[in-house]
Amino acid sequence: MRKFLFVIFAGIMLAGCTRSYTVTFHTDGTAAESAVLEKGESLGSLPVTEKDGYDFTGWYSDRALTKLWSAETPVEEDTDLYAGWNVQKRTVAFETETTTVIDPITVDYGTIVSLEELTLEKEGMTFTGWYTDAERTIPYTGEKPITEDTTIYAGWEGPIHVELEVKEFINQAAAGAREGCEGASLLMALQMTGHAEEYNYYTFLDEIPYSPDSSPYKGFAGNLWEDTPEIDAMMPGPVTEWGKKYGNTVNMTGCDEKQLISILEKGHPVVVWTSIHFQPSEVIYYEWGTYKSHNHVMLLIGYDEETNRFKIADPAGWNNGIYWVSYDTFMNSWDCYRGAVEVY
Numbered sequence: 001m002r003k004f005l006f007v008i009f010a011g012i013m014l015a016g017c018t019r020s021y022t023v024t025f026h027t028d029g030t031a032a033e034s035a036v037l038e039k040g041e042s043l044g045s046l047p048v049t050e051k052d053g054y055d056f057t058g059w060y061s062d063r064a065l066t067k068l069w070s071a072e073t074p075v076e077e078d079t080d081l082y083a084g085w086n087v088q089k090r091t092v093a094f095e096t097e098t099t100t101v102i103d104p105i106t107v108d109y110g111t112i113v114s115l116e117e118l119t120l121e122k123e124g125m126t127f128t129g130w131y132t133d134a135e136r137t138i139p140y141t142g143e144k145p146i147t148e149d150t151t152i153y154a155g156w157e158g159p160i161h162v163e164l165e166v167k168e169f170i171n172q173a174a175a176g177a178r179e180g181c182e183g184a185s186l187l188m189a190l191q192m193t194g195h196a197e198e199y200n201y202y203t204f205l206d207e208i209p210y211s212p213d214s215s216p217y218k219g220f221a222g223n224l225w226e227d228t229p230e231i232d233a234m235m236p237g238p239v240t241e242w243g244k245k246y247g248n249t250v251n252m253t254g255c256d257e258k259q260l261i262s263i264l265e266k267g268h269p270v271v272v273w274t275s276i277h278f279q280p281s282e283v284i285y286y287e288w289g290t291y292k293s294h295n296h297v298m299l300l301i302g303y304d305e306e307t308n309r310f311k312i313a314d315p316a317g318w319n320n321g322i323y324w325v326s327y328d329t330f331m332n333s334w335d336c337y338r339g340a341v342e343v344y
Contacts, residue, residue: 021075027083037075046071049083053109057084090146095153098122107146114142120154128155159305162264166301167191170201172315179232180224181297183208184315186243188299189269189343195247209242215288233295236339239271243343252340261303263342270300273339277318278325280332292337
């Protein structure tokens with residue numbers, strides 16, 4: 001009799017005890033959140049989660065993501081649910097600027113795309129690599145994963161051709177300034193770059209800085225209007241400082257011809273110390289410093305790589321003032337001193 005009563009009492013106790021279970025949600029291997037339900041209850045609704053580059057496909061009761069869990073499924077035990085994902089696709093397109101067409105490729109989000117082995121050819125041009133911008137300023141390295149539709153651009157380098165326009169040519173001889181080549185070249189350069197536009201050649205020469213002695217490294221030494229026993233010249237240092245009163249100048253003396261070309265490619269003319277009629281020139285030494293034979297200052301305004309020539313605005317008026325000279329002709333005149341002032 002006692003045994004029977006105990007069984008009845010135990011049954012009553014169990015009937016009044018409700019078991020709870022925990023449902024844990026896992027995204028990318030980590031537990032994001034959990035819910036506690038009584039035995040037999042269902043979630044009713046399931047949380048929605050997001051992940052860059054992926055589409056959420058639902059919750060699964062196995063790590064292999066084969067058993068899709070429904071919001072109406074009753075919970076009978078502690079349960080782990082795993083987020084399922086489908087990786088999104090991204091398109092990589094190529095702009096080659098050649099007759100060679102590279103079809104776009106479709107890759108998974110986050111894929112690393114290496115183009116190290118992909119090179120192109122184009123007649124008369126040199127392939128410089130791949131770039132992420134249409135201006136070809138940002139190289140494509142292939143180190144970053146593809147996270148959005150991407151266009152990659154082929155870069156090309158052709159023969160350099162630069163011709164800068166002289167706004168108003170200044171003929172120093174026609175103006176009567178026998179020794180005024182520095183001022184003529186500098187003013188042309190300044191006005192080409194939007195400076196000193198209110199000046200004419202004469203008013204500009206009125207402001208030329210003269211040397212306190214015979215040194216052309218301190219200012220113009222001599223007479224602008226006639227030949228004198230003085231050197232009748234001014235070197236790059238004081239020309240640079242003079243130009244800074246009106247615009248932007250940089251003393252590039254000592255640079256090489258490649259730097260001259262790079263300056264021209266930026267759209268900046270260069271005042272250069274050459275020689276009259278491009279006669280071969282050599283260094284001469286004075287008590288105040290180095291000078292060059294047959295010294296004459298001109299304005300460098302162009303370069304053509306295909307013909308290997310430089311374009312000059314020559315204030316002496318030779319060959320109508322603006323003309324092309326061969327690389328060798330220019331270098332034979334300029335190379336011994338390499339005087340140069342960039343203007344911008």
